[in-house]
Amino acid sequence: MSRGGRHVYGALSVLAAGALVLTGCSKGGSDSGGNDKKDQENAKRQQASIKFGGTADSTGPAADVPDAKSGGTMEVLQRDSYAHLDPAQIYVSDEGSVATLLHRGLTGYKATSNDGSKHEVVGDLATDSGTTTDGGKTWKYTLKDGIKFQDGSPITSKDFRHTFERLFAPFINQGPTYLQQWLADSPGTAYRKLLKDGPYKGKHLPSSILETPDDKTIIFHFKTAHPDLPYALAMAGYAVVSEKGDTKEKYDKAPVVTGPYKIQSFKSGKSMVLVKNTNWDPKTDPIRHQYVDQFNITFNQQFETSTKALLADSGADQTGLSFNNQVDAGNLSNVLKDPKMKARTVSGYQPYVGQMNINMSHPALKDKTIREAIAYALPVTPFVRAYGGTDAMEVAGGLISPTVSGYDAAFDPWGKKKKPAGDPDKARELLKKAGKLNMKLTFGYINTPEGQQYSTAMAAGLKKAGFNVQRQEIPAETYYDQVSKLDNNYDIFHTAWGADWPSASTVLPPLYDGRVIADGAQNYSQINDPKVNSEIDRINQITDPVKSAAEWEKLDQYIVKDVVNVVPTAYYKQTQIAGSKVGGLVYDDVIGGVDPRRLFIK
Numbered sequence: 168m169s170r171g172g173r174h175v176y177g178a179l180s181v182l183a184a185g186a187l188v189l190t191g192c193s194k195g196g197s198d199s200g201g202n203d204k205k206d207q208e209n210a211k212r213q214q215a216s217i218k219f220g221g222t223a224d225s226t227g228p229a230a231d232v233p234d235a236k237s238g239g240t241m242e243v244l245q246r247d248s249y250a251h252l253d254p255a256q257i258y259v260s261d262e263g264s265v266a267t268l269l270h271r272g273l274t275g276y277k278a279t280s281n282d283g284s285k286h287e288v289v290g291d292l293a294t295d296s297g298t299t300t301d302g303g304k305t306w307k308y309t310l311k312d313g314i315k316f317q318d319g320s321p322i323t324s325k326d327f328r329h330t331f332e333r334l335f336a337p338f339i340n341q342g343p344t345y346l347q348q349w350l351a352d353s354p355g356t357a358y359r360k361l362l363k364d365g366p367y368k369g370k371h372l373p374s375s376i377l378e379t380p381d382d383k384t385i386i387f388h389f390k391t392a393h394p395d396l397p398y399a400l401a402m403a404g405y406a407v408v409s410e411k412g413d414t415k416e417k418y419d420k421a422p423v424v425t426g427p428y429k430i431q432s433f434k435s436g437k438s439m440v441l442v443k444n445t446n447w448d449p450k451t452d453p454i455r456h457q458y459v460d461q462f463n464i465t466f467n468q469q470f471e472t473s474t475k476a477l478l479a480d481s482g483a484d485q486t487g488l489s490f491n492n493q494v495d496a497g498n499l500s501n502v503l504k505d506p507k508m509k510a511r512t513v514s515g516y517q518p519y520v521g522q523m524n525i526n527m528s529h530p531a532l533k534d535k536t537i538r539e540a541i542a543y544a545l546p547v548t549p550f551v552r553a554y555g556g557t558d559a560m561e562v563a564g565g566l567i568s569p570t571v572s573g574y575d576a577a578f579d580p581w582g583k584k585k586k587p588a589g590d591p592d593k594a595r596e597l598l599k600k601a602g603k604l605n606m607k608l609t610f611g612y613i614n615t616p617e618g619q620q621y622s623t624a625m626a627a628g629l630k631k632a633g634f635n636v637q638r639q640e641i642p643a644e645t646y647y648d649q650v651s652k653l654d655n656n657y658d659i660f661h662t663a664w665g666a667d668w669p670s671a672s673t674v675l676p677p678l679y680d681g682r683v684i685a686d687g688a689q690n691y692s693q694i695n696d697p698k699v700n701s702e703i704d705r706i707n708q709i710t711d712p713v714k715s716a717a718e719w720e721k722l723d724q725y726i727v728k729d730v731v732n733v734v735p736t737a738y739y740k741q742t743q744i745a746g747s748k749v750g751g752l753v754y755d756d757v758i759g760g761v762d763p764r765r766l767f768i769k
Contacts, residue, residue: 168258168343168402168665217276217669217757218287219297219397224277225290228449232751232765233281235458239768241749242487243464244473246615248436248644253419254406255334256341258689259647260665260759263403264490267455267764268441268462270406271425273297273308273327273385274397275454276757283515283755283762288397289453292322292407292425293385296397303392310383315446316409317429324379329366329410331377336365338416340687341648342404343667344677349399350376352390354704355682367415394710398668427457427764436644439464458751458767469616470495477511477744478502486768488745488752490761496617499555499742513754513761514742518570518665520563520674521550521736523625524650524692526658536601538731541608541659544594544632547587549624550661550736553617558742562587563735565723567674571666573716573723580728583735594632604633611650611657614640621661651687662691663739665759670712671719676703679726692732699726 249262254270257263275291288296293308314322333339334347335358344358350372351358362372378386387396399405412423420433427449428441441462449457468476473492476484494502494512502508523545525538532538551560561569564579582590598604608629612622618640626636639657641649650660667673677683680703681695702722709715727735743761745752750769755762 168260168263168667217398220277220287220289220295222290222295224287225293225295225453227452229277229453229456229764232456232458232767234769235456235751235765235767236769237458237767238460239486240461240463241459241766241768242483242746243462244468244476244487244489244492245464245466246468246470246473246489246492246643248466249433249439250644250648251341251419252422252430252433253339254342254403254408254422255330255339256419257403258342261491264758264760264763265439265441265464266403266406267426267758267762268428269422269424269426269430270403271314271452272400272402272406274400276401277454278753278755278757278762278765281753283513283753283758286757288401291401291452291454297400299394299396301392303394303396304389306387306389306393306396308385310385311451313448314425314451315448316412317424317444317446318409318412319446320409320411322407322425323382324385325382326407326410327385328371328377328379329413330405330408332362332366332372333408333413334365335359335362336367336415339365340685341651343399343402344683344688345399345402345667345673346396346405349389349391349393349396350387354700355680356685356688357682392710395668395670395672402667427452427455428462431461436466438466455764456751456767458765462763468492471497471616474498474502474744477746480511480747485746485748488749488761488766489743490763492743493559494555494742494744496553496555496559499558502744503558503742508744511747511749511752512742512744513752514740515754515756515759516570517739517741517759518568518669519663519739519759520566520568520665521560521661521663521739522563522566522733523659523661523736524733525731526655526660526692527695527732528653528693529658531603531606532658534601534603535731536597537603537606540594540597540601540603540632541629541634542581542731542734543590543597544629544634545581545734545736546589546625546628547583547736549628550621551587553621553624554737555742559740560737561740563737565720565727566678566733566735567671567720567723568666568738571669571671571674572712573671573720575720575724578720578724578727580724581734589628589632591628591632598633605635606633607635607637607658609656609658610636610638611641611655611660612638613643613646613661615643618643648687650691651689653684653686653693660691661736664689665739671716671723672707675699675719675722675726676707679703679732694726694730694732696726696730696732699730 273293347358351361409423429444431440750767751765
């Protein structure tokens, strides 16, 4: 999923401000003495498979959070407003975080420890995580009793049929596509042919594919085994949508929700207020809590602004935090050093990998020599520094995160780990060879203090190698919508992606399968390489997770070293801070940040 836009295990796609603009000459870092051993243990832990729970595991209410109290209003300081609230359109981390309070699906991730490090996939609206008797070709789900939408209407299998059929409609173009492709038994965007207009013109998926024999039963029939279905269904993108309340495109701003909170008001770009959903029954929910009476969310709060407010810890900010904003670069080292801050901060390794996309649809960039020049020239130091140095980032060599099985720490084809400031001399040689010295590059960057800082310094590094770089700002709220347009005019732009569950099958196929090139899809670089496409199909058929992880890493290396459509930049870490009166503060591995579902006011 995309980060802040970023993505995370089946739930959620995220982007501190340094005082100086640095042109990339020395290794980015900080002086806090970060614990590398702890980071690596954290990352390794996240590679482990998450088990599927049965009926007992799926029964509510959720286990009490220690010392939790009910009541009060919590202030939430967010950088980006929410571009999408329709679950089918949610595939970035900030929207995914708020979705944990608003939306429910057939399955979900339940924390089984109070530190956010252990989880299992359980039945959310379903009675269990799903049953299959043929290795994953057929999956059956039974809905729980007493589940309702916010308007009090019962949730039935008809709503789920509608939910899954509307995924095929043309206006749904931002969310995950695993289920659609599995139902259609087709890679890429060809799945849309199965139900071209969704359910809106009276057509439906046949019972041989999706069966709803009664109000409480949903049965999936796949031609190919998909043992990962419970993971996929836990994504916000597959949460239930009310058939009666579906307003198509308008649903994106005013969904009919099922979680413990509902939207009282939403002023895009300004604020959102969440209040308790009185038709949410905790007895049906093994995952979420409803301790806080109200969440007041304020947007356009940059990382530095939110950090300073929460550090000051006065007035309403004592009951404040951010679901997604991290501690800004200027304050990060001091916060991590200060023992008084320990109770108010949480940190963790995230599954996200940053990458500079090279737009393969632009004629000049079809020349591999030029793409190699970009790869050598690109300085990573400014990017790492913009977010707080090595406390916030680790220089990346490949596209598979340290949190995902198959990661190879030694892979570094462009020498970024040894030369994070780039190699402009090598790049200039390649540009001369291609006869393209002073070639124009349009660099699309996210319009935040961090984006302004790193893009300015990265552009300077590319100019040093012989490129004529023109920076072009993109609003943070719609950043991923803009860069996922096929006809965008950006030659290079940065994105970050995290595995949707702990497998590289949720990293390489969505990003690099040429058959998924479409408006709104996540193949941002528009790579369409026959070997990559065929390898995706081959590796997806390997059932042994150890063998498949090794093959995914080989494909990772081919993409980075031989295709050169992206340049990996950094693996993400995150530190967040809260006011002194915020309780239940935990960094959740699956969410990749603060867990909103367990928060309370002390």
